[in-house]
Amino acid sequence: MAQGGRAFNATDAMIDYELKDIDSEDIEDLLVKAEKSFDLKFGYTELVHLTTFGQLCDHIAAKIQLDNSADCTSQQAFYKLRDAISATIQIDKKSISTNSLLEDFLPLESRRLRVNQLEEYLGFKLNILRPPDWVTMTLGILLLASFFGFGFNWQVGLAGLIFSLAGFRIAYQLGNELDVQTVGQVAEKMTRENYLKSRRNSTTFNKKEINEILTHWFGDLDSVRQN
Known part of the structure; x- marks a missing residue:
């Protein structure tokens, strides 16, 4: 199966993409996903010598330290x-x-x-359930309004902030809409x-798939930056 219904071939441009051009919080988000999915832990200074996305992919694949297998x-x-x-x-x-x-x-x-x-x-x-769009939109508007509220009355702003954040938490805990179909x-x-x-055998991995998954995440970060 192709990831997400599309082919993920890391182009030369993406492989050579400079990590310094990516927001540090975006890189941290990608590493958190990699730690969870590939059962890894990254040290604070472990990645300082890496400069490109391709080097990051190679480092993560090498860090997994499992036997490479071509199965899907x-x-x-x-x-x-x-x-x-x-x-x-x-x-x-x-x-x-x-x-x-x-x-x-x-x-x-x-x-x-x-x-x-x-x-x-x-x-x-699985994380496949979410709240209805109207709920997240309403809470998003309230969250934005609470920031504006701080300029007029900090107590009102703080109350709106707490209410909206609590609302998001509850909404995602109780959400019943399918995020995938x-x-x-x-x-x-x-x-x-x-x-x-x-995987059927969790002591093996497919290096090509790792690169595809990282490219998928990297593409998500790139699309967010462009928007």
Whole structure:
């Protein structure tokens, strides 16, 4: 499977991209994702000698220190997810394909319960539920308004800030909207966010896939900067 339904080939321009041109918080966010997905820990000064995105990819791949294998992780992630759906919902796994719609297996009235069951079976969070758009938009407006409120009355501004941040936390804890639509998309998400746990053999890795995942994250950062 291609990551996220597209091919991720790191172009020469991306490989040679200077890390100094990337916001340090964006790099930190990428490293946090890598630590979680690839079971790594980075030291404070470990990366200071790296100057390009390509060097960062090579460093992370070398740090994983597992046997390289050419097998496809997203395919293995799909098989694990299919088994989890079949076992928790009690349906024939042969009826589940990468194009199967999640809403067919996760009806709204029992969605959060079933997602929790899937996560317990798999052993990690899927993070596929979110609050409705109108909720996040309303809380975002309130958060912005609270900052303006500080200029008029700090107590009102502080109250708005606390309320909006608490609202975001509760909204994401109770959110019931699907963030992805198909089983295949969940498998791709598993591959990126829980790479080793999604593999059949967690003592091996596919170096090419690591570069593809890092390129995906890097592309996300680049698109955010451009917007």
